[in-house]
Amino acid sequence: MTQIFKPGVKLSSKVCKTQIMVLRIPAIELEIFCGGLPMEVGDPDVLGEIQGENNGTLVGKRYTDETETMEFLCTRGGEGSISVSGHKIDIKAAKKLPSSD
Amino acid sequence: MNIYLILQMAAEAMGDREAVKLNNDSITYSELNYMSKSVASLVKNNEKIGFLSENNLLMPAALFGAAIAGVEFVPLNYRLSEEQLNMQLKRISPAILFTDQDIKCKGIKTIGITTLALDNKAELDNYSDDEAVAVELFTSGTTGEPKSAVLKHKNLMAYILGTVEFMSAGAEESVLLSVPPYHIAGIAAVLSSSYSGRKIVQLPNFSAEAWMRLVIKEKITNAFLVPTMLKRIVEKFDDNLSLPSLKNVAYGGGKMPRSVIERAMKLLPHVNFTNAYGLTETSATICMLGPEDHRSAFNSSDALIKRRLSSAGRPIPSIELIIKNDEGNICLPEELGNVWVRGEQVSGEYKGIGSKLDSEGWFPTKDRGFLDSDGYLFIDGRADDVIVRGGENISPGEIEDVVRTHPNVEDVAAVAVKDIEWGEAVGLVIVASSPIEDGEIIKLVRTKLRSSRVPSIIKYMDELPYNETGKLLRRVIRDNFAD
Incomplete structure (x- = not known):
């Protein structure tokens, strides 16, 4: 089921430990998946079966679509991959800044 | 977004890493997480959490504990006169105050630094996740009565997410922290070090000798200094000293005399220096002069490049910066005017005064400065001066x-x-x-x-x-x- 997501919301995978936080997202109806199943608020009691090919998620990495209209922060890594209906989601390259404090 | 997310992620991904060290005591991210929950469990009626002490192992736990409890963290200056302190305490009441000082003030409940029981078990898994105020900081008040600047969770998180990569520090990295908890750099250091996984080694009472001893003893890789501290270090520096573990030194919080940074670069040629320019109201750093800028300026014979050693650098990617003259028009390069900034990390809000942002979100820093033709910022001083x-x-x-x-x-x-x-x-x-x-x-x-x-x-x-x-x-x- 599609819905409009708000920045700051945390979503959990239904197939693995992956948890993401939405940093940026267009205010349109979307569905966010991990390992083939839709992600939801709150950790599931039982994990479902992972579907399709998955590269997994890494804690601390940012994930974004090709045009960077949406961005997710992985707050807990897992085996499933993130996908959004109609968009290809990939790791965002980190911009390296010197440490300032 | 809540700054506790930083600690939550650190505790989960690298719980066994050392997080903070003071003298011979240290705690891991897991232990810091546990302590923070203990602090949060003390909050019963939305009291703020005050902190009136030098840096110690409890400080990061008080900061994150307040975030878990959804209340403001208010570090106070322990060098204030009794009268000034009482005035600030009245302004933050009701509050739980961590301190070893004998404080009597209505609505302030004190808890000694040494008496916080670590076995004070609290399970708080649902923390406040709104856009509430995370930190209240009294500005230094160099030009008048101290104002208290409020920094929201979203400001501080924007700063961290915009400048630090999660777990990017190696397990051997450590930062020597010698700025006090009531300075924005002291707060920012806790957040960015926890997010990058870099151990904080605390030095509560700065002296150049103690600082150098600790760099050697703890094989320190990173440090933040205010200009006066770096000045004292280069004055006391013994030519036989090399500090081989030290890789990165960031400085900020005031104007760095060119002679001091030049001398420091000569004495420590292997160190990467970064000038971090920022204000309390902007959640720390908004401009950086990085190590490469330092080296090219240092080695240049072109006067316009060389003077960049006195520059505050260029805005970080998540910050916009403009210079406007007193009539409100954008200044040309080299033209002196007022520095305005915009970005998610910029709060620009004061308690009891409200937001100083204009209708388009720009914050007047009250600093005067100019940009050179390549966009390097030079700060001239405070507009009030x-x-x-x-x-x-x-x-x-x-x-x-x-x-x-x-x-x-x-x-x-x-x-x-x-x-x-x-x-x-x-x-x-x-x-x-x-x-x-x-x-x-x-x-x-x-x-x-x-x-x-x-x-x-x-x-x-x-x-x-x-x-x-x-x-x-x-x-x-x-x-x-x-x-």
Whole structure:
């Protein structure tokens, strides 16, 4: 089921430990998946079966679509991959800044 | 978004790493997480969490604990007079105050630093996740009554997510923290170190000798210093010393004299220096002069490149910065004006005063400065410190830079003094290494600048009044002239 997501919301995978936080997202109806199943608020009691090919998620990495209209922060890594209906989601390259404090 | 997310992620991904160390005691991210929950469990009725102490292992737990409980963390300056402190305590009441001082103030419940039981078990898994205020900081008040700046969770998180990569520090990395908890750099250090996984080693009472000893003993890789601290370090530096573990030194919080940074770069050629310019109201750093900028400026024979050693650098990617003149128009390169910034990390809000952002989200920093043709920012001083002589704006910094070139001048400050003819005129305070004739200074200023910059009065002092984080207290000097 599609819905409009708000920045700051945390979503959990239904197939693995992956948890993401939405940093940026267009205010349109979307569905966010991990390992083939839709992600939801709150950790599931039982994990479902992972579907399709998955590269997994890494804690601390940012994930974004090709045009960077949406961005997710992985707050807990897992085996499933993130996908959004109609968009290809990939790791965002980190911009390296010197440490300032 | 809540800053507790930082600790939650660190505890989950690298729970066994050392998070904070003081002398021979240290705690891991898991233990810090546990302590923070213990702090949060003390909050029963939305009391704020105050912190009146030097840095210690409890400080990061108090910061994150307040975030878990959804209340404000308010670090207070332990060097304030009793009267000033009481005034601030009244402003933050009701609060739980971590301190070893004997405090009696209505609505303030004190808890000793040493008595917090670590077995104070609390399970708080649902923390406040809104856009509430995370930290309230009293600004240094160099120009008047301290204001309290509020930093929201979303401001601080924007700063961290915009500048730090999660777990990017190697397990062997450590940062030596010698700025106090009530300074924005002391808060930012806890957040960015926890997010990058870099151990904080605390040095509560800074001295150059103690700092150098600790760098060697703890094989410190990173450090943050205010200019006064770096000045003392280069003065005490023994030529046999090399500090091989030290890789990155960031500095900020005040104007860095060019002679000090040049000397530091000569003494520590292997160290990467970064100038971090920011304000309390902007959740720390908004501009950086990075290590490569330092080296190219240091080695350049082009005066315009060389002077970048005195620059605040360029805005970080998540910050927009413009210079506007007093009429509100954008300044050209090299044209001095007021510095305005915009970005998610910029709060610009004060308790009881409200937001200082304009309708388009721009914050007036009240710093004056200019950009060079490549976008490097040069800070001239505070707008409030400008001397208005017969309608002409005069920057103290311009005069100070010239006077400082006199071989007998160790330190100097120019301030506005009352003048019957001009409204204001230039008053100069000099710290001299050996006697100077007033005439030499007057001649120097007249030749290098112009007659309106010539001081109408010159005083000599043994040292200038700085606060403990290296900010020159111009107000004290102005008061001194007024007497």
